[in-house]
Amino acid sequence: MDKIVFITGASSGIGAGCARKFASQGASLILNARNVDKLNGLKEELEKQYGVKVYLLPFDVRDRKAAMVALESLPEEWQAIDILVNNAGLVIGMDKEQEGSLDEWDIVIDTNIKALLAMTRLIVPGMVERKRGHIINIGSIAGDAAYPGGSVYCATKAAVKALSDGLRIDLVDTPLRVTNIKPGLVETNFSVIRFRGDKEKADNVYKGIRPLTGDDIAETVYFAASVPEYMQIAEMLVMPTYQATGTIVSRK
Ligand SMILES: NC(=O)C1=CN([C@@H]2O[C@H](COP(=O)(O)OP(=O)(O)OC[C@H]3O[C@@H](n4cnc5c(N)ncnc54)[C@H](OP(=O)(O)O)[C@@H]3O)[C@@H](O)[C@H]2O)C=CC1
Numbered sequence: 626m627d628k629i630v631f632i633t634g635a636s637s638g639i640g641a642g643c644a645r646k647f648a649s650q651g652a653s654l655i656l657n658a659r660n661v662d663k664l665n666g667l668k669e670e671l672e673k674q675y676g677v678k679v680y681l682l683p684f685d686v687r688d689r690k691a692a693m694v695a696l697e698s699l700p701e702e703w704q705a706i707d708i709l710v711n712n713a714g715l716v717i718g719m720d721k722e723q724e725g726s727l728d729e730w731d732i733v734i735d736t737n738i739k740a741l742l743a744m745t746r747l748i749v750p751g752m753v754e755r756k757r758g759h760i761i762n763i764g765s766i767a768g769d770a771a772y773p774g775g776s777v778y779c780a781t782k783a784a785v786k787a788l789s790d791g792l793r794i795d796l797v798d799t800p801l802r803v804t805n806i807k808p809g810l811v812e813t814n815f816s817v818i819r820f821r822g823d824k825e826k827a828d829n830v831y832k833g834i835r836p837l838t839g840d841d842i843a844e845t846v847y848f849a850a851s852v853p854e855y856m857q858i859a860e861m862l863v864m865p866t867y868q869a870t871g872t873i874v875s876r877k
């Protein structure tokens with residue numbers, strides 16, 4: 626794949642899986658996250674294993690100015706981004722809406738919605754100009770229906786669906802494509818962060834079921850990116866076989 630792929634949140638889980646998959650197919654990668662050590666390790670791994678070019682662009686996606694400066698700093702040969710994977714995201718806590726922390730919800734909303742929107746706003750105009758581009762947003766099954774203690778996270782992922790659908794409408798007279806990938810249970814660092822570092826609670830989320838991995842979701846992201854140009858995968862809901870909805874899971 627002779628394309629430049631920009632992935633936010635590439636230091637872990639689904640984002641790192643996407644980096645590995647696109648690298649295995651020969652793409653050039655711009656990788657973002659805050660953890661520079663992890664990004665450096667991934668760059669070294671991908672360059673060694675696949676002989677691809679990797680450019681690191683570490684910044685906090687919530688920092689609009691840092692995002693703008695980072696993108697403006699891209700060397701000429703890295704500027705024509707073909708695929709934007711808006712993946713960086715998180716939730717903190719599983720509190721009832723009437724009891725949770727407004728400060729933590731600010732972090733969640735700023736990362737999952739406002740940063741995704743800012744990255745889109747910064748990168749998509751260039752794609753329109755070049756008449757080439759694909760925006761792949763990582764939404765969630767959580768955006769389809771609220772679940773107990775998940776209202777704010779679910780609302781952010783419902784927003785990702787609305788932003789993806791709206792962008793697709795706004796780009797309908799261009800060759801650009803917009804995809805919303807909606808994973809179910811995927812074992813990554815997500816639950817460790819949700820439960821504020823409590824590994825036991827995080828492990829319980831995946832108990833009795835074989836969850837998906839970041840690599841599984843990366844396969845679907847790559848599939849959406851590699852169908853012929855006249856095809857647009859608008860949305861994909863991808864979950865483990867023993868999961869039926871955001872909350873109905875059969876555990877053995
Ligand atoms: N795991 C799951 O079950 C599911 C996850 N998702 C979604 O998938 C996406 C990826 O999550 P997942 O891989 O599971 O979780 P991880 O916690 O493993 O990875 C999250 C990534 O986002 C990055 N990130 C978080 N905040 C910021 C920030 N402010 N600026 C830049 N990067 C940031 C982290 O890097 P760093 O800390 O280095 O900045 C990390 O690379 C999220 O949008 C999540 O909502 C959707 C459905 C299911």
Ligand SMILES: CC(=O)[C@H](N)C(=O)O
Nearest residue numbers: 765766767808809810
């Ligand atoms: C992390 C996710 O989005 C997952 N589908 C969940 O809400 O548990």
